[in-house]
Amino acid sequence: MSGSNIFGEMRRFARTSGAVGGIAARVAGSRMFGIKTDRAAHAEDLKVILGGLKGPLMKVAQFLSTVPDALPAEYAAELAQLQSNAPPMGWNFVRRRMASELGPDWQSKFASFDQEASAAASLGQVHRARLHDGTDVACKLQYPGMASTVEADLKQLKLAMAVYHRMDNAIQQDEIYKEMKERLREELDYEREAAQMRLYGLMLNDRPGVHVPVPMPEYSSKRLLTMTWLDGRPLMQRLAEEAPQEERNKIAEALFRAWYVPFYRYGVIHGDPHLGNYQVRPDGSVNLLDFGAIRVFPAHFVSGVIHLFEAVRDHDDDKAHAAYESWGFADLSREKMDVLNIWARFLYEPLVEDRVRRIQETDDPMYGREVAERVHAGLKRTGGVMPPREFVLMDRSAIGLGGVFLRLKAELNWSRMFHDLIGEFSESALAERQAKALAEAGVPVAR
Template sequence: MSGSNLFGELRRFARTSGAVGGIAARVAGERMLGIKTDRAAHAEDLKTILGGLKGPLMKVAQFLSSVPDALPAEYAAELAQLQSNAPAMGWNFVRRRMSSELGPDWQSKFASFSQTAAAAASLGQVHRARLHDGTEAACKLQYPDMPSTVEADLRQLKLAMAVYARMDNAIHQDEIYKELTERLREELDYEREAAQMRLYQLMLHDRPAVHIPRPIQGYCTKRLLTMTWLDGRPLMERLAEEPPQEERNRIAEALFQAWYVPFYRYGVIHGDPHMGNYQVRPDGSVNLLDFGVIRVFQARFVSGVIALFEAVRDHDDEKAHHAYETWGFTNLTREKMEVLNLWARFLYEPLVEDRVRRIQETNDVTFGREVAEKVHAGLKRTGGVMPPREFVLMDRSAIGLGGVFLRLGAELNWSRMFHDLIADFTEESLVDRQATALAEAGVPLAK
């Protein structure tokens, strides 16, 4: 590692360690010593610190805020407000980055290029441009020193998880950390993201309600991703206008297709379902954005997901135990499995009932928190579990999308949509489709 990268990591660590350490101290003080603190005020401070950072800690914060009971309610409420709005880098940075990626004459490759960022995210910022053939484009430029930033954040995340593990043994986090580490490092490679974007175009080519940007050949490098520009509005902005129920349903159905057609037909899932990653169009169709965090599953895992649904539907504990083992859970006692089944029944309930309904029958905005608290308490009581790596993004997507469906107030027959996807499922057909799509898109297999 170069000296400059090492110093970059040390600076990063110094900026974040106080914030994360503060959370750890306050959580420990409350849970172990009974010390009451002003968590709401500290959560506001934490949001300010993380919102000004460019790197995976902001993504981790968004992730934690979407998982029920992962953080105290005050922290979750503040962190949920974090969107991909990190302050943009200035024009001097943009000129240097574009010159290093496309050459000193880079501006001649565009008919126009906006000096002002159209959007700023955790790892890069987006500028609108136009090619000479009239194609409207979005250029995502990676921020400087991001590899060292990611490594510093991963060290900080490991420290924070270790502190939390000493306070709470319900979830053993070793495999979770390994999964987050691999996915975040992959996200640095914009050529990989371009391939994953092509993969999603292939998988969703017959779904007109979902729009995928197209990477533009000759304009992409490991630190520059140029893609076609998609017009759309942020989902929360449209929801603020209280659209009619029919439009809400169309949006929810499009999002269901965007996530679960790839999963059940190709064994692939988009692992980052937060509000900033989709836009809506006037006809209720959606734009799916940001393909940096993608998970490819073995057919056996997808088969296990379907088997667990059948176990919940049929109240079959033996099939449930087999499904968990298929996923990679080990050393499951009957007591631990009963606790996990609370979570499984909660997630699968809308798929079991063959009727039009909301994703959750109550209007509780803290989606699943009560169930999550029971699961958490049960796992602590029974010695905890170690979730397999594959479980992390699958659960993240289910909870993240469930929260979006809840906000939409969508009323759909979730069971019918699910059964349409799995009607002809076999492990062999998934393996064939997956191999063909990955090869055609040029997606490298994970290590």
């Protein structure tokens, strides 16, 4: 690491840790001396300080906001609003960055290259370009110094989580932190993301409602990812126009299959289901974007997900206990399991009922939060729980995607779609499909 990067990281860490440390002191004052504190105000303070960061900690906040009470509700609400507000790299800077990735004659490789960024991501920005054969491409160029930025944010995250753990130990976060650390570091490697993009192209090649870009390795590097350009409109933009119910249902069905065909057939999950990661085409099909946060699960974990569904459906506590243990929940008393089952019933309810319905039938927008609060109170009463690291992305995907289905107001038979996917589930068949697809796509296997 260069000297300038070291000092930049120290300044960054001092700025953020000072903010969190001040909040920690106020929390300690509340506990020791009975001084009243305003957690909502603390959360606003934290957002103001962290809002100046380039993006990795924003991704972490989005991550944590979907794990029931991994953060206080006030903190999660404020941090979830964070947007990457890094100023775009100017053209002169982009030219130097592109030269460092593709060589000094990089511009000769393209027929055209837009000087203005067409989109900003948390770790980089996207430029539209055209190859000499007429192919339109998207070039995602990583911001400079992001490796040291991520490491600084991870240190800050560890401190913030430790502060909250002193406030409330219902969710023990050791494994959550390990999972986020590994996934964030992987997202810096665009060669890995290109392989994961190829993997999704393979897994979804027979699903006409989902489109995946194709990476261009000869125009890419570890910090530059060039892929085919996909035309589509942001999902939020289409929703603002009150799309007809039939189109909303079609979009929701495509997204359901885009997430769960890979999971139930290959043991792979896309762990970043926020609205910015997909676009809608005029025919109601969707473009799936951004393949940095991917997790590969062993076949027995997927089997455990299905067994927990069966346990919820059949009210079978013994099967539920075995399912949680197969995921890695340790020292799980019956009381703790009863609490976790509140969350399981909330997630699985739409899959149990064989009828057309909305993903959540109550109109109360706080219903999910109320369920999470009941789970949190129960876990605190029973001594807390340490979620296994494999649980983090699975839970994030289920909650994040459910939120998208809520926004879509989709009305589908979720149970039929789920059963169509699991069919005659076999751990050995999944493991075989998984190994073949990972090898063909060139995805490094690290669990």
